[in-house]
Amino acid sequence: MSTVTSVRPPTGRTTELVLLLFAVGIVVLAYINVDVAVTGEVPPDLLVHGLGLLGVALAFHLVLRWRASYADPLLLPIATLLNGLGLVMIHRIDLGEGRDLTSGVAGRQLLWTALAVAIAAAALILVRDHRLLRRYTFLAMATGLVLLLLPMLPIIGQEQFGSRLWIAIGPFSMQPGELAKIALAIFFAGYLVSTRDALSLVGKRVLFLQLPRGRDLGPILAAWLISLLILVGQRDLGSSLLFFGLFVAMLYIATERVSWIVIGLTLFLGGALLAWQLFSHVQVRVNLWLDPFSPDASSDQVARGLMGMAHGGMAGTGLGQGYPFETYLANSDYIIASFGEELGLVGVFSIILLYALLVERGLRTAIGAREGFGKLLAAGLSFAIALQCFVVIGGITRVIPLTGLTTPFMSAGGSSLLANWVILALLLRISDHARRPAPDGTERPRRRATATTTAPATATGGDR
Amino acid sequence: MNTPIRRLAVLVSLMFTALLVASTWVQFVQAESLRERPENRRTLLDTYSRDRGAILLDGTPIARSEPTDDRLRRIRTYPEGSRYAHITGYFSFVYGAAGGLEGARNAVLAGTADELFYRRLVDMATGTEPQGASLEVTIDPAVQDAAAEALGDRRGAVVAVDPQTGAVLAMVSHPSYDPNRLASHGLPQVQEAWEELTTDPDQPLVNRTIGGSLYPPGSTFKLVTAAAALENGYAPEEELHAPLRYTLPGTTTELPNFDGRSCGDGDTATLAESIEVSCNTAFAWLAGELGAETLEQQAQDFGFEQSLEIPMRVTPSRYPDGIDDAQLALTGIGQHDVRVTPLQVAMVSAALANGGTVMEPYLVETVRAADLDVIDQADPQELSQAVSAETAEALTEMMVSVVEEGSGQAAAIPGMTVAGKTGTAEYGSSGAAHAWFTGFAPAEDPRIAVAVVVESATDDWTGETGGDVAAPIARAVLQAGANR
Numbered sequence: 001m002s003t004v005t006s007v008r009p010p011t012g013r014t015t016e017l018v019l020l021l022f023a024v025g026i027v028v029l030a031y032i033n034v035d036v037a038v039t040g041e042v043p044p045d046l047l048v049h050g051l052g053l054l055g056v057a058l059a060f061h062l063v064l065r066w067r068a069s070y071a072d073p074l075l076l077p078i079a080t081l082l083n084g085l086g087l088v089m090i091h092r093i094d095l096g097e098g099r100d101l102t103s104g105v106a107g108r109q110l111l112w113t114a115l116a117v118a119i120a121a122a123a124l125i126l127v128r129d130h131r132l133l134r135r136y137t138f139l140a141m142a143t144g145l146v147l148l149l150l151p152m153l154p155i156i157g158q159e160q161f162g163s164r165l166w167i168a169i170g171p172f173s174m175q176p177g178e179l180a181k182i183a184l185a186i187f188f189a190g191y192l193v194s195t196r197d198a199l200s201l202v203g204k205r206v207l208f209l210q211l212p213r214g215r216d217l218g219p220i221l222a223a224w225l226i227s228l229l230i231l232v233g234q235r236d237l238g239s240s241l242l243f244f245g246l247f248v249a250m251l252y253i254a255t256e257r258v259s260w261i262v263i264g265l266t267l268f269l270g271g272a273l274l275a276w277q278l279f280s281h282v283q284v285r286v287n288l289w290l291d292p293f294s295p296d297a298s299s300d301q302v303a304r305g306l307m308g309m310a311h312g313g314m315a316g317t318g319l320g321q322g323y324p325f326e327t328y329l330a331n332s333d334y335i336i337a338s339f340g341e342e343l344g345l346v347g348v349f350s351i352i353l354l355y356a357l358l359v360e361r362g363l364r365t366a367i368g369a370r371e372g373f374g375k376l377l378a379a380g381l382s383f384a385i386a387l388q389c390f391v392v393i394g395g396i397t398r399v400i401p402l403t404g405l406t407t408p409f410m411s412a413g414g415s416s417l418l419a420n421w422v423i424l425a426l427l428l429r430i431s432d433h434a435r436r437p438a439p440d441g442t443e444r445p446r447r448r449a450t451a452t453t454t455a456p457a458t459a460t461g462g463d464r
Numbered sequence: 465m466n467t468p469i470r471r472l473a474v475l476v477s478l479m480f481t482a483l484l485v486a487s488t489w490v491q492f493v494q495a496e497s498l499r500e501r502p503e504n505r506r507t508l509l510d511t512y513s514r515d516r517g518a519i520l521l522d523g524t525p526i527a528r529s530e531p532t533d534d535r536l537r538r539i540r541t542y543p544e545g546s547r548y549a550h551i552t553g554y555f556s557f558v559y560g561a562a563g564g565l566e567g568a569r570n571a572v573l574a575g576t577a578d579e580l581f582y583r584r585l586v587d588m589a590t591g592t593e594p595q596g597a598s599l600e601v602t603i604d605p606a607v608q609d610a611a612a613e614a615l616g617d618r619r620g621a622v623v624a625v626d627p628q629t630g631a632v633l634a635m636v637s638h639p640s641y642d643p644n645r646l647a648s649h650g651l652p653q654v655q656e657a658w659e660e661l662t663t664d665p666d667q668p669l670v671n672r673t674i675g676g677s678l679y680p681p682g683s684t685f686k687l688v689t690a691a692a693a694l695e696n697g698y699a700p701e702e703e704l705h706a707p708l709r710y711t712l713p714g715t716t717t718e719l720p721n722f723d724g725r726s727c728g729d730g731d732t733a734t735l736a737e738s739i740e741v742s743c744n745t746a747f748a749w750l751a752g753e754l755g756a757e758t759l760e761q762q763a764q765d766f767g768f769e770q771s772l773e774i775p776m777r778v779t780p781s782r783y784p785d786g787i788d789d790a791q792l793a794l795t796g797i798g799q800h801d802v803r804v805t806p807l808q809v810a811m812v813s814a815a816l817a818n819g820g821t822v823m824e825p826y827l828v829e830t831v832r833a834a835d836l837d838v839i840d841q842a843d844p845q846e847l848s849q850a851v852s853a854e855t856a857e858a859l860t861e862m863m864v865s866v867v868e869e870g871s872g873q874a875a876a877i878p879g880m881t882v883a884g885k886t887g888t889a890e891y892g893s894s895g896a897a898h899a900w901f902t903g904f905a906p907a908e909d910p911r912i913a914v915a916v917v918v919e920s921a922t923d924d925w926t927g928e929t930g931g932d933v934a935a936p937i938a939r940a941v942l943q944a945g946a947n948r
Contacts, residue, residue: 310498345491356480397486
């Protein structure tokens with residue numbers, strides 16, 4: 001439990017450093033493993049890339065020591081490990097498809113990693129207190145909406161794989177939806193912190209549900225309509241689901257009213273049913289989910305992914321020894337299936353648990369945060385990661401119909417990487433604030449009374 | 465706000481648990497059935513990248529797997545190109561293993577056959593990559609080359625067997641194809657080659673010696689009719705009804721002899737004479753005397769209507785059922801609906817060369833594991849006793865006179881006694897005919913039996929008889945094989 005003591009708790013930076021070295025070590029081993037398996041040689045640029053990754057990770061670590069010394073020590077190592085493993089798998093798919101380091105996707109992804117970490121570090125330095133962000137609540141809303149709707153514009157909007165998610169300006173293309181996620185989380189947090197009283201206290205009680213007033217339904221209806229607009233305009237089930245799920249979750253946290261979940265779920269199911277009846281591409285997805293091996297299936301993507309994972313079995317083929325490139329989008333949406341094939345069920349479990357741990361640290365940060373905005377933002381961002389993992393991995397393993405979403409930190413793609421590192425920076429910032437010993441006195445007197453009586457060992461153990 | 469966050473944490477852990485359960489379902493519970501799905505290309509790729517055993521001829525590979533740098537890891541190559549295509553078949557990433565030993569002994573070559581199970585266990589335990597077994601074929605390169613060279617660019621087939629064992633010494637089917645084109649890793653090139661080979665009207669992918677649409681045997685079938693006669697009490701010197709033209713029973717159709725010539729005195733001819741000059745009227749009459757059942761039984765004793773695997777499946781040769789008397793007369797000279805593979809015709813000669821005993825034909829001499837241990841060694845098997853030794857001897861004498869004085873003189877080899885029988889098998893209605901020759905040598909101690917068929921160059925009668933076209937090819941093959 002989040003016990004706060006007046007004893008100065010350890011910052012956890014040394015733990016972080018050790019874990020970070022461990023993470024980079026695993027990535028370097030995986031890199032060697034891939035190249036030895038595929039080409040029979042240790043990668044010639046091992047030192048450059050290994051030290052490069054270590055340098056990037058250590059630089060971020062130093063920024064944390066300097067500007068957020070109480071930040072959660074697990075977040076950075078987990079992100080580094082996921083990002084590094086993603087790079088290795090992207091490189092492995094490059095090799096499998098006959099691309100070398102210069103022409104491959106991995107090189108670009110490495111640059112994106114460096115850039116994303118730099119921007120995340122910059123964000124950490126610039127945003128010295130996350131509460132500053134609350135000032136920009138409505139600017140965040142505007143930014144988020146513009147980013148979301150950008151791909152629907154003519155000329156710059158781009159359609160790929162049947163979804164209109166990309167914008168292209170000259171040679172650069174990006175998925176603005178990824179960044180919209182952050183802007184919208186900031187907006188929801190700011191907006192809900194201000195209006196939570198109105199949304200939670202007023203309203204009639206019907207049976208066991210406290211129903212909101214009619215006019216308070218406005219925001220949730222707006223969010224629902226916008227997510228439907230994304231679904232229709234961009235043909236993207238994933239972003240639509242992520243966006244609406246994020247909103248409902250944050251609304252529930254802010255108001256503590258189950259009625260919002262009931263309303264949200266009802267709206268979602270209604271919208272989903274409507275979409276299923278109206279749009280053939282939704283029907284196609286559902287049919288592929290129900291029977292991916294149907295002889296008249298319109299795509300064998302789901303089937304190929306499943307067969308890839310099955311090929312890996314329990315222990316996997318070993319890195320570089322399977323055929324992950326047999327699946328479409330093996331280095332982006334389907335990267336988990338690639339890991340499933342080469343690292344087996346064991347590898348998939350490890351990765352899922354890494355994500356679970358990352359989300360758990362994020363939610364713990366939310367619980368530890370001392371004010372509403374930070375709580376909402378941390379919980380929202382963490383939930384967004386969880387939901388995104390659920391949607392993409394669940395789509396691959398047939399828990400839910402497949403919708404295109406990137407796998408956080410792992411998928412090839414700069415926008416996604418950038419967005420996730422910025423999310424990480426925000427979580428680190430909030431966790432630093434949450435874990436930093438309260439400047440004597442005023443805050444949380446109620447908890448302090450119990451906390452001081454707790455033995456320090458238990459306290460540190462519980463709040464590490 | 466902490467209570468809803470904690471509840472959300474519970475939801476999140478349920479979501480992750482769902483993912484763990486689902487991935488376990490896919491990778492553990494369902495893994496086996498997913499791996500066995502026919503559309504699972506990974507299983508195919510695994511087969512393809514495995515170290516597949518070579519197909520060897522006198523220790524030299526005619527099909528082998530070589531490592532490559534691309535994702536398929538290994539490529540199958542056929543150093544001799546089209547020369548042994550119908551023996552090796554092809555191993556294509558796109559179209560699978562087929563067309564010869566590649567298809568017929570796929571499991572052994574791939575190393576997944578049951579007889580390799582024990583070795584597979586060892587491989588699994590030691591972590592070494594499974595390796596396929598290699599096959600040594602029975603082909604004699606000298607005989608094979610002589611056959612291919614003699615047949616040249618003519619459409620047709622040549623097959624030679626060792627009469628004493630049944631070992632296939634030569635197997636040539638023309639036109640052929642280059643299996644390297646199908647084994648290539650370039651998908652468009654492979655598809656283009658496939659398209660070209662499968663739409664070619666000459667059907668280069670078909671091994672004409674054992675399959676395809678089968679040939680009418682023409683006069684080579686007279687050996688079967690004569691054998692049936694000798695087995696049923698006729699003597700070689702027995703006079704047969706042999707008019708200039710024979711009216712088919714129940715019809716007004718008159719069957720002439722080839723070129724309208726007479727056999728014997730124009731009214732009767734002995735059985736021996738009838739074989740020597742390939743007398744149509746005598747054998748048509750004889751078939752009627754013997755009856756369809758006797759003929760069919762004799763044909764079956766030679767191997768007709770039996771499923772054989774050498775190890776490629778041999779299309780069974782057939783004697784027609786439910787025929788009337790006119791049709792029966794025609795079957796006596798190998799016309800009407802009698803259909804044969806050249807291998808079956810060679811088996812008839814081989815049986816006569818081997819005292820009447822038909823040996824089961826086979827193409828694989830030795831199967832060796834990757835460590836060169838012999839897993840399987842060919843063990844010659846008798847298929848049946850087609851005729852008695854006396855009948856075989858009598859027919860051999862008649863066949864010798866065919867080559868010495870009769871229709872097959874082009875097959876004669878100086879200093880060696882050659883036994884043979886010509887055939888000119890009409891098909892269709894325009895008079896086009898395939899040229900046949902079958903025989904063995906040396907007649908007193910047979911080392912090789914052969915069947916040659918040369919398809920008609922046009923759809924009309926070209927004037928090419930078995931004695932003109934097929935006999936010289938047979939001679940070249942017999943000469944190469946008799947001194948083995």
